[in-house]
Structures are given as structure tokens and as C-alpha cells.
Amino acid sequence: MATRSTGSSRAELIADTALTLLAERGMRGLTHRAVDELAGLPQGSTSNHARTRQALLEAAVRRQAEREARVLTPDEMPVGAGGRGTPVDALALALHRYLTGHPELLVSRYELALEATRRPELRAYYDETGRRFREPLVAMMTAAGSTAPERHALSLVAWCEGLMFSCAAGSYHDAVPSLDALRLGFTELLRGMLGTPDDRAADQLNR
Numbered sequence: 001m002a003t004r005s006t007g008s009s010r011a012e013l014i015a016d017t018a019l020t021l022l023a024e025r026g027m028r029g030l031t032h033r034a035v036d037e038l039a040g041l042p043q044g045s046t047s048n049h050a051r052t053r054q055a056l057l058e059a060a061v062r063r064q065a066e067r068e069a070r071v072l073t074p075d076e077m078p079v080g081a082g083g084r085g086t087p088v089d090a091l092a093l094a095l096h097r098y099l100t101g102h103p104e105l106l107v108s109r110y111e112l113a114l115e116a117t118r119r120p121e122l123r124a125y126y127d128e129t130g131r132r133f134r135e136p137l138v139a140m141m142t143a144a145g146s147t148a149p150e151r152h153a154l155s156l157v158a159w160c161e162g163l164m165f166s167c168a169a170g171s172y173h174d175a176v177p178s179l180d181a182l183r184l185g186f187t188e189l190l191r192g193m194l195g196t197p198d199d200r201a202a203d204q205l206n207r
């Protein structure tokens with residue numbers, strides 16, 4: 001059931017409840033009435049906030065992005081040499097945090113992504129919110145010395161997406177990798193993309 005956090009606005013409560021319904025019941029279970037009932041709101045409250053199904057889905061996509069941003073930018077980033085965490089540490093920690101602490105967000109993400117393939121008007125909205133996650137990865141790959149940051153960022157996203165799906169809904173749903181395993185996976189992936197014969201470029205990832 002959706003929970004009302006202290007100080008949560010009604011708009012946030014409605015969007016959070018929509019995500020809960022998507023994770024628990026799928027797209028068919030997301031209705032204005034179901035949101036009212038699960039959130040404990042007077043009948044018609046969700047319709048007053050989001051009059052159409054498109055508006056409700058857009059609110060869900062927006063809230064999905066907001067909640068994912070908090071998960072994927074942890075403030076407990078490990079500190080490495082030079083007083084800062086490494087990209088490998090950051091990526092491994094963020095992904096481990098997502099996989100172990102927020103599996104329901106992964107399910108609602110896939111429901112929304114699939115619906116966006118059927119609704120062009122939602123597709124544009126979904127893609128726009130997704131840019132906030134892709135652009136920092138491109139910047140990270142550029143800073144790490146990538147000769148093709150856009151392509152390497154796509155490979156990194158694809159690797160993460162595949163791992164998330166496998167652990168959330170695929171055959172590895174009961175075998176989430178440890179933080180150390182994820183760190184090793186990112187190290188191998190990034191070294192393969194950035195490494196030189198003597199691995200000088202790849203070593204920059206851990207400085």
C-alpha cells in the first residue's frame with residue numbers, strides 16, 4: 001500500500017500511489033478510482049488532480065524520475081583517494097541500492113516503459129525525463145577519456161538496464177549481485193571500453 005510521508009503533498013501521494021498500483025497490479029490496475037481507494041482519498045480526488053489517463057501517467061513518470069534520482073545519487077558516496085569517490089564506486093553503490101532497496105520502482109519503471117511504446121504522447125514525455133540520467137553518464141565517460149562518450153554511455157546504460165531487468169523480473173530475481181560483485185562488473189566493463197594496452201586510461205577510473 002502507498003504510504004503518506006510526512007509533509008507529502010496530495011500530488012505526490014497520488015503519483016506514489018499510481019506507482020504502487022503499477023508495481024502491484026500492472027497497467028490495467030491503474031485507474032483514478034483505484035488510486036483514490038488505495039491512497040485513502042475522497043472519491044474524485046485523483047480526477048481533480050489528473051483529469052485524463054494521460055495526465056495520470058505523466059504524473060507517474062515524473063514521480064518515477066524523481067524517486068529514481070534520489071536512489072541513483074546516493075549521498076553516502078564512498079570517499080577514495082583525493083577525497084572523492086571513484087566512478088566505479090558511485091555506479092556500483094547506486095545500482096546495488098536500487099536492486100536491494102527499491103525493487104518495486106523497477107517494476108513500475110518497466111510498466112511505464114512498455115506503455116510508452118503504445119502511446120506516442122507518453123513516449124515523448126518519458127524520453128524527456130530519461131535525459132536527466134543519460135547526460136551525466138555521457139559527461140562521466142568524457143571525463144574518463146572516452147573517445148566515443150555517447151556510444152560508451154549507451155553501452156553502460158544497456159548493461160545496467162539488462163542487469164536490473166534480470167534481477168527484478170528475470171531469471172536472477174533471487175540472486176542480486178553483491179556490492180563487490182557490481183564493483184568488479186563495472187571495473188571490467190569500463191576497462192574494456194576505456195583501457196589502453198597498459199590500462200592507463202582505465203586506471204583513471206579508480207583515482
